[in-house]
Amino acid sequence: MSSVNTSNIPVATRGDPLALVLSGGGARAAYQVGVLAGIAERCGDSLSFPIVTGVSAGAINAAALASNCHLPPAELVSQLEQAWLRMSTRKVFRAGLPALATTALRVAGMVLGGGRLRKLEARGLLDTEPLRRTLGERFSSEGIEANLRSGKLDALALSTTSYSTGRTITFVHAKDEVPTWRRAGRAAIRDRITVDHVLASCALPVVFPAVAIGDEYHGDGSLRQLTPLSPAIHLGAESILAVSVRHRPGLNEESEQRVVGYPPAAQIVGMLFNAVFLDALEADAERVARVNRSLRVLASGTAHPDGLRPVRLAVVRPSRDLGQMAKGLEHHLPGSLRLLVRSLGTRGMRAPDLLSYLLFERPYLESLLELGREDAERQWGTIAPLLER
Numbered sequence: 001m002s003s004v005n006t007s008n009i010p011v012a013t014r015g016d017p018l019a020l021v022l023s024g025g026g027a028r029a030a031y032q033v034g035v036l037a038g039i040a041e042r043c044g045d046s047l048s049f050p051i052v053t054g055v056s057a058g059a060i061n062a063a064a065l066a067s068n069c070h071l072p073p074a075e076l077v078s079q080l081e082q083a084w085l086r087m088s089t090r091k092v093f094r095a096g097l098p099a100l101a102t103t104a105l106r107v108a109g110m111v112l113g114g115g116r117l118r119k120l121e122a123r124g125l126l127d128t129e130p131l132r133r134t135l136g137e138r139f140s141s142e143g144i145e146a147n148l149r150s151g152k153l154d155a156l157a158l159s160t161t162s163y164s165t166g167r168t169i170t171f172v173h174a175k176d177e178v179p180t181w182r183r184a185g186r187a188a189i190r191d192r193i194t195v196d197h198v199l200a201s202c203a204l205p206v207v208f209p210a211v212a213i214g215d216e217y218h219g220d221g222s223l224r225q226l227t228p229l230s231p232a233i234h235l236g237a238e239s240i241l242a243v244s245v246r247h248r249p250g251l252n253e254e255s256e257q258r259v260v261g262y263p264p265a266a267q268i269v270g271m272l273f274n275a276v277f278l279d280a281l282e283a284d285a286e287r288v289a290r291v292n293r294s295l296r297v298l299a300s301g302t303a304h305p306d307g308l309r310p311v312r313l314a315v316v317r318p319s320r321d322l323g324q325m326a327k328g329l330e331h332h333l334p335g336s337l338r339l340l341v342r343s344l345g346t347r348g349m350r351a352p353d354l355l356s357y358l359l360f361e362r363p364y365l366e367s368l369l370e371l372g373r374e375d376a377e378r379q380w381g382t383i384a385p386l387l388e389r
Contacts, residue, residue: 016238016239017050017051017154017235017236017237017238017239018048018049018050018051018237018238018239018240018241018386018387019049019050019051019052019053019232019235019237019239019240019241020049020051020052020053020062020065020240020241020242020243021053021054021058021228021229021231021232021240021241021242021243021281022052022053022054022055022058022059022061022062022242022243023054023055023056023058023222023228023242023243023244023245023277023278023280023281024055024056024057024058024059024202024220024221024222024245024276024277025056025057025058025245025277025278025322025357026056026057026204026273026277026356026357026358026360027057027356027357027358027359027360027361027364027365027368028057028245028277028322028356028357028368029056029057029058029060029061029245030084030087030364030365030368030369030372031243031245031318031322031368031369031371031372032058032061032243032245032372033061033077033080033081033084033369033372034081034368034369034370034371034372034373034374034375034376035243035316035372035373035375035376036065036077036080036243036372036376037077037078037081037369037372037373037376038372038373038374038375038376038377039376039383039387040073040074040076040077041074041373042376042380042384043073043387044073044074045072045073045074047073047387048069048073048152049065049069049241050152050153050154050155051154051155051157051232051235051236051237052065052066052069052153052155052156052157053156053157053158053159053170053228053231053232053235054157054158054159054201055158055159055201055220055221055222055225055228056201056202056204056220056221056222056277057202058243059158059159059197059198059201059202059221060135060138060198060202061080062156062158063135063138063139063144063156063158063193063197063198064080064083064138064139065080066139066143066144066147066153066156066173067138067139067140067141067142067143067144067147068139068143069147069152069153070143070146070147070150070152080138081369083137083138084365084369085362085365085366085369087134087360087361087362087365088360088361088362089333089334089337089358089359089360089361090130090334091130091131091133091134091360092128092130092131092134092360093126093127093128093130093131093208094126094127094129094130125206125207125208126207126208127209128199128202128203128208128209131199131202132195132199135195135198135199136195139198141173141192141193141194144156144173144193145192148173148174148175154174154175154178154235154236155172155173155174155175155178155235156172156173156174156193157170157171157172157173157174157188157231157232157235158170158171158193158197158198158201158221159171159201159221159222159225159228159231160197160200160201160203160213160218160219160220160221161218161219161220161221161223161224161225162216162217162218163210163216163217163218163219164215164216164217165216166185166224167185167186167187167224168185168186168187168221168223168224168225169186169187169188169189169218169221170186170187170188170189170221170231171188171189171190171191171193171197171213172188172189172190172191172231172235173190173191173192173193174190174235178235178236179234179235179236180234181234183230185224186225186227186230188231188234191213196211196212196213197213199211200213200218200219200221201218201220201221202220203218203219203220204219204220204276205219205220205223208220220276222276222277222280223276225280226280226283226284227280227284227287228242228280228281228284229242229281229284229285229288229311229313230284233288233311237311238309238311238312239311239312239313239386240288240311240312240313240314240386241314241316241383241386241387242281242285242313242314242315242316243315243316244278244281244282244315244316244317244318245277245278245318245322246274246278246279246281246282246317246318247317247318247319247320247321247322248282248317264344264345264346264349265344265345266341266344266345266346266349266352266353266354266355267345267349267353267354269344269354270323270349270352270353270354270355270357271353273353273354273357274353277357281315285313285315288311288313289313291308291310291311292310292311292313295308295309295310296310312385312386313386314382314383314385314386316375316376316379316382316383317375317379318371318372318375319371319374319375319378320371321351322356322368322371323351323352323353323355323356324351325356325364325367325368325371326351326352326353326355326356326359326364327349327351327352327355329355329359329361329363329364330342330346330347330352330355332359332361332362332363332364333358333359333361337358341354341355341358
């Protein structure tokens, strides 16, 4: 355990801008709030993140934090915890038998009609209208604007994937002096972030419907975002706290077989979800570490090439496999969705990753929040140096 003073630790000043980066992961995003709760207990009212970025389910937490950061940190995180504990699958998408049957009939009609029956077009397997209402309760554009004016916030950035261009688009709601950027395959656009932006960032392809922003349709920002730390760096962060929802397995865990025999559909889909939501942050963290090492070998006073600069980075990771924690909890899902995931083979898996993304139910969310608090304590030695002056 670190010997760092645990009361009112002074956090990075505006001269050393601190960013919070929240990755995607469906229901797993509750873990992020648990981590923040553990940190807030340590830091008290001195905790603040002037730059907040998020993608996919992390965008939900990022938007809620940015629009309510005028509140004392402990109160803000407590409200977010309670919001997650009140969450349920029915508040995220329509999962009843009538909704799933209607979607199935639409898909069948499109197939049998050879794509000619446009009125039967199914825009997503699941209807996320309940999530729109839930998001309306968690944040407001007006709250973000007020916090920008008061100086509590410098920037909020949420990433999506444009289906029109294939680029990763990062929408930036920030002070006027905060820059935007354009790189190969990705660009930043200054905009007033609304519920539509959050929904778009969460819109997992095929599963959730795309969302129109302006004259383009957008989907989940994790789909092609290979550098999830870059928005925070472009926005001026000198220090970054990133909260991953990916457990880093030991060598023995990596070699364990998750299924025996031919992989069920749930195993294959779960691996695809892992590739979309989990792997990019780990790769980008390694990239930042390499750049930092390279810059340290330059002679003192040497200008950094291409505007590169060292960035202090701490990544908090789950100490347990979040997929494995979901095992045996299918019975908490609505009946039709429960039958669907079981038919895909989740019951025969040691760590049903697919289930962990969809399990927006209190028993699972509560365990994620608790683990997040515990991991903030366990990993405090990594977190505290980033927060100290």
